[in-house]
Amino acid sequence: MARIDARPVQWIISPEPVPYPVALDAMKARAAAIAAGEAEEAIWLIEHPPLYTAGTSAVAADLLSDRFPVYDAGRGGQYTYHGPGQRVAYVMLDLTQRGRDIRCLVKGLEGWIIDTLAAYNITGERRDGRIGVWVQRPDKGMLKEDKIAAIGVRVSKWVTFHGISLNVMPDLTHYDGIVPCGISDQGVTSFEDLGQLVSMPEVDSVLRSTFERRFGPTISASEESLVSTGPRSLVA
Template structure:
C-alpha cells in the first residue's frame, strides 16, 4: 500500500483481467419483481461473505414502482396509490424504478478493495459519468447530492441515482440510469428529496440508444473505473 496516497498500487494488466473474470455479470431480459430482486441480493451477499459465490453485477429492469431508502420522508411520497412502494433498506430517499431504466445491482467484497464506502460511492458515480461520456454527455457530481447530474443550462436534471447498502463489507443495491423511462412517473414522488431539480434520460437528451448498447458501455466502463483507475480498483490478489 502506498502510504502517501492511501490507495493501492497499480498492478499488471493480467491482474485486472483475472479480477474481471472473477466478477459474474447477469442480465435479466424480463422485468424483475422487486421482492425477487431483494431476495436474490440478500442470498448472494451472504454467499459472497461465506466465500461460496463470486461477486456479481446484475443488470435488470423493474416494473413501475417506488422505493424508499433509509432517509425517506413520507411527505415526499406525493401519490402513494400510483405504484407499489417498497422499503429498500438502502441509503437515500424515494426513487422510481421502471421499464426503460437500467438498474445495476453491484455485489462486491469491499473489504478486499480498501474497505472504503465513500470511495465506493464515488466510483459508482464515476462509472456512470464514464458511460455518459461515451455519448458525449457531461455527467457531473454534486457534493451535496449523491447521483449524476446533467447541467442543461436552464436547469440541472438527474440522470442516474445511486443507493447502496453494505453488510459486513459486501455491497448491494447500486445504480439506476435513465435510458428511456416514462419520466412522468417521477411525478408521484419528490425524487431523492430534491424538489428544485428535474430528471432526464438519454432519450430525453436526444440519444435514442438501446439497452443493449448501454449494457456494453457499462461493462467497458466498469473495467476502466473499478479495475484500473478508481479508488477501489487497485486490488491486491489474495495469496493462493
C-alpha cells in the first residue's frame, strides 16, 4: 500500500481529547481537500471522551444503554465504543496513489495493528468475516477470543477517512452498553487487560514505525495543519 510517488504522510497527534462531531467534520474537510489536491495525506491520532458510534450496519437492538452519547459515524460496521485510553487513528489516504483496492487497504490496516501488537509480544490475528484484530484467550475457555482493535473506514472520491481504534488502557466496562460490532459471543481486551502496561506515547511510536513499513514515510505535522481545512477548535 505504499504511495506511488513516495510523498510522506502527515503524522498528527492531538494532545487533548477531541469531541466526536468536531473530529468528524475535520476528517470530512481534510478528505475533501486531499481529493481536490489541496492537502497532503494524514494520519491523525486522537482520543475521544466516552461515546458510542453507529456504523451504517448498526442494529438498534445492539445499543444496550444510553450512558454515553451516541453518534452516527457514516462509516462501515456496527456499534463501537471510543473513550480515554483508546488510541484512535484516523486514516486519510489517497487511494488513487495506492492502488484503488479497498480490500487491500483493510488488510493493510489489520496488518498495521498486528505488527504493532507483535512489538509487545501480543499475537493479533485476523478472522474471516469479522473485520478487526483478535487475540486468543484460552484463559477464558476453549475457542474464546477478544477483540483488541476495531476497523471502520469510508471512502469518498478514492480518499479514505475514519480508521482504527486500538485498546491501550480504556475502561473495558464501557463496552457493556453495546454489542460491539454485533458480536455477542466474544469479548474485548486491551494492552492493560493482557498485562502490558504501556503509555500512549510508547504505542504511538510503534504505530508510526509499523505504519511506515507498510504504507511509506511520514512527516510530523501540527494539529493546526489539520484544522487549516476544518474546524478551528478541536478541544471542547
